[in-house]
Amino acid sequence: xxxxxxxxxxxxxxxxxxxxxxxxxxxxxxxxxxxxxxxxxxxxxxxxxxxxxxxxxxxxxxxxxxxxxxxxxxxxxxxxxxxxxxxxxxxxxxxxxxxxxxxxxxxxxxxxxxxxxxxxxxxxxxxxxxxxxxxxxxxxxxxxxxxxxxxxxxxxxxxxxxxxxxxxxxxxxxxxxxxxxxxxxxxxxxxxxxxxxxxxxxxxxxxxxxxxxxxxxxxxxxxxxxxxxxxxxxxxxxxxxxxxxxxxxxxxxxxxxxxxxxxxxxxxxxxxxxxxxxxxxxxxxxxxxxxxx
Amino acid sequence: xxxxxxxxxxxxxxxxxxxxxxxxxxxxxxxxxxxxxxxxxxxxxxxxxxxxxxxxxxxxxxxxxxxxxxxxxxxxxxxxxxxxxxxxxxxxxxxxxxxxxxxxxxxxxxxxxxxxxxxxxxxxxxxxxxxxxxxxxxxxxxxxxxxxxxxxxxxxxxxxxxxxxxxxxxxxxxxxxxxxxxxxxxxxxxxxxxxxxxxxxxxxxxxxxxxxxxxxxxxxxxxxxxxxxxxxxxxxxxxxxxxxxxxxxxxxxxxxxxxxxxxxxxxxxxxxxxxxxxxxxxxxxxxxxxxxxxxxxxxxxxxxxxxxxxxxxxxxxxxxxxxxxxxxxxxxxxxxxxxxxxxxxxxxxxxxxxxxxxxxxxxxxxxxxxxxxxxxxxxxxxxxxxxxxxxxxxxxxxxxxxxxxxxxxxxxxxxxxxxxxxxxxxxxxxxxxxxxxx
Numbered sequence: 001x002x003x004x005x006x007x008x009x010x011x012x013x014x015x016x017x018x019x020x021x022x023x024x025x026x027x028x029x030x031x032x033x034x035x036x037x038x039x040x041x042x043x044x045x046x047x048x049x050x051x052x053x054x055x056x057x058x059x060x061x062x063x064x065x066x067x068x069x070x071x072x073x074x075x076x077x078x079x080x081x082x083x084x085x086x087x088x089x090x091x092x093x094x095x096x097x098x099x100x101x102x103x104x105x106x107x108x109x110x111x112x113x114x115x116x117x118x119x120x121x122x123x124x125x126x127x128x129x130x131x132x133x134x135x136x137x138x139x140x141x142x143x144x145x146x147x148x149x150x151x152x153x154x155x156x157x158x159x160x161x162x163x164x165x166x167x168x169x170x171x172x173x174x175x176x177x178x179x180x181x182x183x184x185x186x187x188x189x190x191x192x193x194x195x196x197x198x199x200x201x202x203x204x205x206x207x208x209x210x211x212x213x214x215x216x217x218x219x220x221x222x223x224x225x226x227x228x229x230x231x232x233x234x235x236x237x238x239x240x241x242x243x244x245x246x247x248x249x250x251x252x253x254x255x256x257x258x259x260x261x262x263x264x265x266x267x268x269x270x271x272x273x274x275x276x277x278x279x280x281x282x283x284x285x286x287x288x289x290x291x292x293x
Numbered sequence: 294x295x296x297x298x299x300x301x302x303x304x305x306x307x308x309x310x311x312x313x314x315x316x317x318x319x320x321x322x323x324x325x326x327x328x329x330x331x332x333x334x335x336x337x338x339x340x341x342x343x344x345x346x347x348x349x350x351x352x353x354x355x356x357x358x359x360x361x362x363x364x365x366x367x368x369x370x371x372x373x374x375x376x377x378x379x380x381x382x383x384x385x386x387x388x389x390x391x392x393x394x395x396x397x398x399x400x401x402x403x404x405x406x407x408x409x410x411x412x413x414x415x416x417x418x419x420x421x422x423x424x425x426x427x428x429x430x431x432x433x434x435x436x437x438x439x440x441x442x443x444x445x446x447x448x449x450x451x452x453x454x455x456x457x458x459x460x461x462x463x464x465x466x467x468x469x470x471x472x473x474x475x476x477x478x479x480x481x482x483x484x485x486x487x488x489x490x491x492x493x494x495x496x497x498x499x500x501x502x503x504x505x506x507x508x509x510x511x512x513x514x515x516x517x518x519x520x521x522x523x524x525x526x527x528x529x530x531x532x533x534x535x536x537x538x539x540x541x542x543x544x545x546x547x548x549x550x551x552x553x554x555x556x557x558x559x560x561x562x563x564x565x566x567x568x569x570x571x572x573x574x575x576x577x578x579x580x581x582x583x584x585x586x587x588x589x590x591x592x593x594x595x596x597x598x599x600x601x602x603x604x605x606x607x608x609x610x611x612x613x614x615x616x617x618x619x620x621x622x623x624x625x626x627x628x629x630x631x632x633x634x635x636x637x638x639x640x641x642x643x644x645x646x647x648x649x650x651x652x653x654x655x656x657x658x659x660x661x662x663x664x665x666x667x668x669x670x671x672x673x674x675x676x677x678x679x680x681x682x683x684x685x686x687x688x689x690x691x692x693x694x695x696x697x698x699x700x701x702x703x704x705x706x707x708x709x710x711x712x713x714x715x716x717x718x719x720x721x722x723x724x725x726x727x728x729x730x731x
Contacts, residue, residue, distance in 0.1 A: 048683075049381065050403045129488075133549040155548035158705040242490055244696040245548060245705055259378060260691050261683045262398065 036275075043269035048262040061269035071270070074250050077162055081233045081249075084166035085226040088174050089219070095174075096181035097207055110182070117175035125239030128168045129155075158246045165247055169236050173229070177222050184215040220289050227285070228278045250274060335365030336617030338624060341390040343376035343607065344638070351638060359627050366620045376607075387614040391621040392628075394607035395435045397690070401427055401676035408434040409611040409618060411625070421629075421644045423605030425669035435608025436629055439639030441571045442601040442664065443498030443592065450586045451480045451565040460590045464533055467593040471542045474565040483537050484555050484564040485699060487547035493695035495569050496530060496592075498604050500689075501667060503530045505596020511670040515677040518722045521714040528714055529595065531698050535710045538702025547699065556580050560587070568592065572606070572640040591662055601657060603666045606639055677728070685724035687717055 004012055043061055047054035065071050095113055099106055116124070131137045132154035139151045154164045188210065196206055212219075234251040237243060243252040251274070258267035342348060348370050356368045373379040377396040383389045384399070384407055395404065410432040411417065417424045423437040452470070455477045461467040471482035486492035501507055504526040514520055521528050537543050544550055556573075558564045560581030567573075571589065578584040591599050609628060611621045628634060635643040642650060654664070670677060682689050694717070700706045701713055708716070 048400055048403075050384070050399045050406075052403070052406050129549055129551075134546045136549070153546045153548065156546040156703070156705075158700070161548070241488075241548065242692075242696075244487070244490075244693075245700050256693065257686075259381070259398070260688065260693070261686050262400065263683070 039268045039271055042265055043272050045265045047264045047268075049258065049264040050262070054265070057265065061266045062273070064266065065269055065273060071253070074248050074253050075231075077237075077247060077249050078230055078233060080162040080166045081169060081230040082227070084170050085223075085230050088170045088226065089177060089222060091170070092174050092177035092181055092222075093219075096178050096185055097211060100182060100185040100211075101203070110179075113178050114175040116172050117179075119172070121172070121235045122239055124168065124172055125236060128164075128236075129240055132164055155241060155245070161241070161245050161247050165237050165240060168240070169233065172236065173226075177226070180218055180222060181215060184218040185211055188214050220285075224282055224285055227281055231278055231281065232274060333365055334363055334619045334623050336620040337367045337369070338391040338615075338617050338620045339369050339371060340624060341371045341373065341380065341393040343373060343394060345372040345374050347638060348372035355628070355632050355634075358631070359624065362627065363620070363623055366617075366623065368624065387612075389612055391612055391615040391617055392624050393610060393612060394438070395427060395610045397607075401429060401679065404434050405429050405432070407613055409613050409615070409621075410434055411436065411611070411622075420646055422603065422646060422666055423608075423644055426605055426667075427608055429675070435610035436625065437605035437607070437644040438609050438628070439572070439606040439635030439641040440603050440644050440666075441606055441639060441641035442603050443495060443568075443570045444502070444601060445566050445590050445592060446559065446569050446573060446577055447566045447588050447590060448480070448559055448562050448564065448586050449588045450583075451478055451562050452588075454478050455565070460588075461593060462591075462599065463595055464529065464593045468533070468536065468542075471537065471566070472540075475542060478565070480563055480565045481544050481558075482542040483566050483568075484550070484559070485534075485538070485543045485547055486550055486552055486555055486567065487543075487696060487699055488550040489552040490692035490696065492552060492567070492569065493534075493692045493699075494690050496534065496695065497689050498570055498602065499568065499592035500526050500530060501602035501665070502592040502594050502600050503596070505594055505598050505600060507600065507602065507665045508668045510667055511674075511678060512668055515670070515674055515681065515725070518725065519718040520721055521717040523714070527717075530592075531695070531714075532710060533593070534695065535698050535702040535713075538699045539704070543699075547703070562586065570604070570640075575640045591657075599660075599662045601662055601664050603642075603664055605644070606635075606641065681721065681725045681728050684728055685717075685720040687720055687724075 004015070007015070042054070044056060044058060045054035046057045046060070095109075099109055099113075103109070133139075134151075134153065134156075138154060139148075142148060142150055152160055155161050192210055193206060196210060201209070232251050233249045234255075237247045237249055238252050238255070241247045243249070243256065250270070254267045254270045254274070257263045257270070340352075342352065344352070352370050352372075356370070359368060360366065371390060376394065377398050380389060380393065380396050381398050384396075389407075395408065399407070404427060412433050414425065414428045414431045414433050417428075417433040417436075421433075421436050422440050424433045424435070426437075427435055451474060455470070455473040457470045457473060461470045474480055474482040500510055504510070506513075509526060519525070521531075538547075555564065555567065556577050557580045559567060559577055562582070574587065574589055578587050581587050591601055594600075609625055611618060611625065615621050629643070629645055630648075633643075635641050642648070642654070657664070669675075678689075688694055694713075697706070698710070698713060701708050701710060
């Protein structure tokens with residue numbers, strides 16, 4: 001009978017590595033790479049999403065994207081989410097640092113901060129719809145604090161809508177950044193803090209000279225994730241406003257084109273463009289961080 | 294120890310493969326069938342519906358009644374909340390139920406790739422209303438599950454309180470009525486349901502009322518430029534939408550409205566009017582304090598003749614890949630002729646021409662209101678309006694640009710109504726040229 005132990009150690013290793021990675025690779029290929037290949041293909045056709053045949057149109061779709069400024073105007077909305085990202089990082093880092101020290105009810109606070117990330121995006125969308133309604137939760141809170149004069153149409157005012165939505169997004173995703181930071185911070189050995197305390201370092205010094213350098217990789221990772229998330233912001237504005245009143249993002253526009261106007265070819269081309277933008281941004285970031293070192 | 298784990302892993306792997314292929318086989322067997330014993334119809338069919346609200350109640354009764362007639366057919370249901378969005382990706386496979394509705398997203402020319410022909414158009418159109426709309430090459434692929442009409446639902450009590458004695462007919466009369474509602478009551482004159490989006494698409498159903506001519510939409514419009522030019526039906530209709538938004542005749546913050554509660558608000562007399570299809574009348578009556586307060590009237594128009602345009606609801610059709618086409622056909626026939634779905638559940642009338650008109654509709658006929666189906670497009674121009682519309686990204690039946698019009702009305706955009714109309718005209722003209730040259 002065939003026994004694995006009959007093989008040399010090297011071959012055993014090869015077989016095990018191969019068989020173990022087979023399943024994830026197959027899954028990855030079918031659900032990630034195959035659709036992407038297809039998307040590249042569709043982007044050169046005029047497919048409407050249903051027809052059995054699709055006509056090859058070459059670079060026509062790309063041409064219409066780059067010659068129609070209206071397709072790019074929506075990136076203006078991303079700027080709001082971009083700034084929100086830094087608020088989100090700052091808050092996450094702040095809470096992670098505080099909760100890594102000895103604080104009362106530490107675990108309770110951790111739970112509260114991480115909880116929004118576990119909530120379903122649709123539920124969050126509906127919650128904040130009610131929250132931002134005229135005479136809704138937010139207006140009531142402001143009224144109670146005596147800030148009634150600040151009451152606005154939080155979603156009705158086109159100058160504010162994106163700030164409201166980006167704020168919702170911060171509330172939702174902050175917990176994720178927070179938990180990553182917290183994990184990184186808790187891997188710093190206690191002795192270092194003790195030594196620092198003996199040398200007379202206060203909390204700020206500890207943060208600046210111990211915590212921040214130790215988790216710089218995590219900060220980097222979070223920023224990359226957050227910025228590619230910024231460019232492809234979708235869920236919250238889609239559920240809450242469907243892209244109305246000037247809150248349309250690039251991805252909402254892509255989805256609309258594909259599924260409402262039956263322009264799957266054009267939408268695929270836009271998705272390809274988005275993919276390249278994300279790749280470029282990520283590479284630029286990596287280069288920037290490398291120089292620092 | 295190590296060896297054992299290895300064996301267990303292999304075994305698990307084997308199990309998984311066997312299990313999976315087992316499933317495939319089992320499914321294959323289940324879906325076979327067709328007509329066999331006693332010449333009766335048998336088999337299992339899956340019916341896909343958009344009515345998530347009544348799939349577990351009314352549809353279960355339908356299944357029971359259906360089985361009394363066809364005891365060997367098992368019917369199961371699947372309800373999709375976002376029907377069009379969820380069924381279309383599935384239609385790239387073969388597995389999309391046996392009986393389903395033709396999604397409006399699918400271009401009319403592609404319908405024969407997915408659905409079984411139900412009969413010849415010449416013959417079918419004698420028997421059913423609205424089958425022309427999605428017929429391809431003289432074959433009919435779907436029958437409307439109901440025929441509805443579009444107008445305005447209003448609260449009679451609110452109208453009476455505002456001193457409106459007669460139902461407004463023209464745009465001016467209607468606007469005056471809305472203004473007096475605003476001045477004399479606390480009710481919202483016209484609730485737009487902007488946030489839900491789809492209620493805005495209901496307006497388009499009234500375009501024939503505004504045009505006063507059943508030929509307009511399919512025959513005249515595709516052959517002319519500038520459908521949004523001043524004085525044309527689309528311009529007039531959406532100008533009302535713009536003006537009501539501009540003059541504060543709609544809800545205070547349209548971004549946070551909610552469809553379900555709007556029905557109850559209308560029932561309580563907090564809303565005076567909403568533009569909706571006739572299907573909505575019963576839904577609103579069912580939550581009203583006094584169902585008799587809820588009335589229905591045609592959309593305002595400056596045309597001489599007042600037309601209630603009849604529009605087909607979704608069309609019921611049979612999957613081309615179905616293994617039980619006879620059973621599926623039996624369900625389609627039963628559903629159209631015997632379920633009474635069109636009147637009781639869809640608030641319209643049956644597509645079958647031999648079914649009598651419901652009582653309620655007779656009162657409109659007395660008022661001189663005419664019920665007419667849209668004239669189908671000329672030969673060779675089937676689906677043309679739809680094609681130009683998609684190419685131009687105007688979306689007559691989509692909410693996006695209606696939201697834009699309202700945003701402009703509220704003052705959230707720099708564009709005026711004239712700017713928008715010009716933009717739509719330009720998009721239409723370019724798209725029309727492109728589509729015609731193909």
